Amino acid sequence: MKKFTPVKIVIPKLRNATEQSLKKLSEKTIAKTVSANNFLTDISDVLLFIIRIIKETFSRNFEFKEFLHQCFKIGYKSLPLISITGTIMGLVLTIQSRPVLVNFGAVTMLPGMVAISLIREMGPVITALICAGKIGSGMGAELGSMKVTEQIEAMEVSSTNPMRFLVVTRVLAATLMIPLLILYADALGIFGSWAGANIKGDLNFVLFFSQAFSHVKFIDFLPAVIKSFFFGAVIGLVGCYKGYNAGRGTESVGVAANSAVVLASLLVIIVDLIAVQITDMLIL
Amino acid sequence: MNTSQTDTFNNASFKMPSGGTVIEINNLKKSFGEQEVLKNISLKLFNGENLVVLGKSGTGKSVLIKCIVCLLNSDGGKINVFEKNVTELNRKELGELRQKVGFLFQSGALYDSMTVKQNLEFPLQRIKKNLTKKEIEDKINEVLENVGLADALNKMPSQLSGGMRKRISLARTIVVDPMIMLYDEPTTGLDPVTSDEISSLIIDVQKKYKTSSIIITHDIKCALKTANRIIMLNEGEVYKEGKVEDFKNSTDPLIKSFFK
Ligand SMILES: Nc1ncnc2c1ncn2[C@@H]1O[C@H](COP(=O)(O)OP(=O)(O)OP(=O)(O)O)[C@@H](O)[C@H]1O
Ligand SMILES: [Mg+2]
Numbered sequence: 047m048k049k050f051t052p053v054k055i056v057i058p059k060l061r062n063a064t065e066q067s068l069k070k071l072s073e074k075t076i077a078k079t080v081s082a083n084n085f086l087t088d089i090s091d092v093l094l095f096i097i098r099i100i101k102e103t104f105s106r107n108f109e110f111k112e113f114l115h116q117c118f119k120i121g122y123k124s125l126p127l128i129s130i131t132g133t134i135m136g137l138v139l140t141i142q143s144r145p146v147l148v149n150f151g152a153v154t155m156l157p158g159m160v161a162i163s164l165i166r167e168m169g170p171v172i173t174a175l176i177c178a179g180k181i182g183s184g185m186g187a188e189l190g191s192m193k194v195t196e197q198i199e200a201m202e203v204s205s206t207n208p209m210r211f212l213v214v215t216r217v218l219a220a221t222l223m224i225p226l227l228i229l230y231a232d233a234l235g236i237f238g239s240w241a242g243a244n245i246k247g248d249l250n251f252v253l254f255f256s257q258a259f260s261h262v263k264f265i266d267f268l269p270a271v272i273k274s275f276f277f278g279a280v281i282g283l284v285g286c287y288k289g290y291n292a293g294r295g296t297e298s299v300g301v302a303a304n305s306a307v308v309l310a311s312l313l314v315i316i317v318d319l320i321a322v323q324i325t326d327m328l329i330l
Numbered sequence: 331m332n333t334s335q336t337d338t339f340n341n342a343s344f345k346m347p348s349g350g351t352v353i354e355i356n357n358l359k360k361s362f363g364e365q366e367v368l369k370n371i372s373l374k375l376f377n378g379e380n381l382v383v384l385g386k387s388g389t390g391k392s393v394l395i396k397c398i399v400c401l402l403n404s405d406g407g408k409i410n411v412f413e414k415n416v417t418e419l420n421r422k423e424l425g426e427l428r429q430k431v432g433f434l435f436q437s438g439a440l441y442d443s444m445t446v447k448q449n450l451e452f453p454l455q456r457i458k459k460n461l462t463k464k465e466i467e468d469k470i471n472e473v474l475e476n477v478g479l480a481d482a483l484n485k486m487p488s489q490l491s492g493g494m495r496k497r498i499s500l501a502r503t504i505v506v507d508p509m510i511m512l513y514d515e516p517t518t519g520l521d522p523v524t525s526d527e528i529s530s531l532i533i534d535v536q537k538k539y540k541t542s543s544i545i546i547t548h549d550i551k552c553a554l555k556t557a558n559r560i561i562m563l564n565e566g567e568v569y570k571e572g573k574v575e576d577f578k579n580s581t582d583p584l585i586k587s588f589f590k
Contacts, residue, residue: 197441
């Protein structure tokens, strides 16, 4: 991929003491400029990467088989983890908020409140963070090790565009599968919440369910679903970018996996913040 | 359908040149940042010959052959393959060129998420698009027998030993009938017996598929066995070029240290 070379800055030789201190100051400034410059080149690299992905996505030879394989790997293989965390999420939320609602005499609000907080916020964000850990690091490590062991180059010489075969399929699969996982986690969360409500009092599931959904409106669903697609895209993009651009030694595989998780988690939170601001401005 | 060597000649854009030079490199330069790896390399590969490239670790041998197939972009100089300048090819032409050039990676570069069979199918399905299932299967069995690993078909790369991986990746390279082979240290890290087998395999490939090859190696036994001509690189430049005998009888200390 084309990289922008950072600008070279030459420090002139300085003689006396005042100039020495000046030099120190200028060195600091230069260090700052250089790091800012690196940061800008990083951003431009990411943008070029995204542009290339978009271009390759709409090219004729879409790797459909590999795409399905990735959907299976990302979606199906994450089900056990998401099932457990989703259920516990609902259960814990219910147990924790019940005493508060009892104090206010608003226990009947419990199903609705849990459903809304799960669907709008907890479900998408917690599931996305878990996916950032599982899927983002997986992609970073897998592509990173492929890079280090020359497998990506081997693909290139066998007339395969690695960007199309490896990156586009993974990013699209993540964008599609993570929202589905989030919906699945929401559903199990509500089930877990019913289980939690059942510990303290006997509550029919149908009743619980209808109580919950009497509060949930379509407008609660829509922004959450939209932002889940962005979460999926961010996780896929970051995982692939970090892996695909891994360095040359074996240690860079670890670095790629690690930085993929860190950056993906951070971006999930930031995207969430932006999404909440936008929905807030548009609707409520 | 004829799947033998001849179908690689059908493509009008890449023909065997009349003069007999398949690769011609002039004044090739390549640097990574401040580090000048290739300073000025010129060499020729003639039709049907095995050219051995010798040189210390880190002199840029791998970089040199990666430049030939444009896995790395050179900074200056000219690389002609089949009388076409590779740096001026567009994506499609480059793809066509790469189909004619087999590249054996130093690390083997087997796809670890695929079985041996899938590893071999991968280039076949992508380079020779009109093969039937049966033809693909036959071809895979043929090359696996050639490298003596017919029973490894359904193994994963992680289940293979280092030598077996080398041989499987050699099989993956020759499965598409390339006209030029670039071997990056085919025998490094192998025991003498396996190295010898691989050297014989290289000669077999040359005879059977009529390929022209560049063989990078430190292994002097392999070099002596396979070479028609030798080029020695040192510090990014061609140090000496000549016949095997010239190197054997040389009094130059650097060359002697290789041919001890
Ligand atoms: N992609 C790259 N980025 C930066 N430096 C590189 C890159 N590829 C190679 N180099 C540098 O180029 C030099 C030559 O590397 P190369 O792999 O060609 O050596 P070699 O002659 O093949 O050695 P060996 O026999 O050990 O394989 C090394 O110093 C290496 O650090
Ligand atoms: Mg090398």
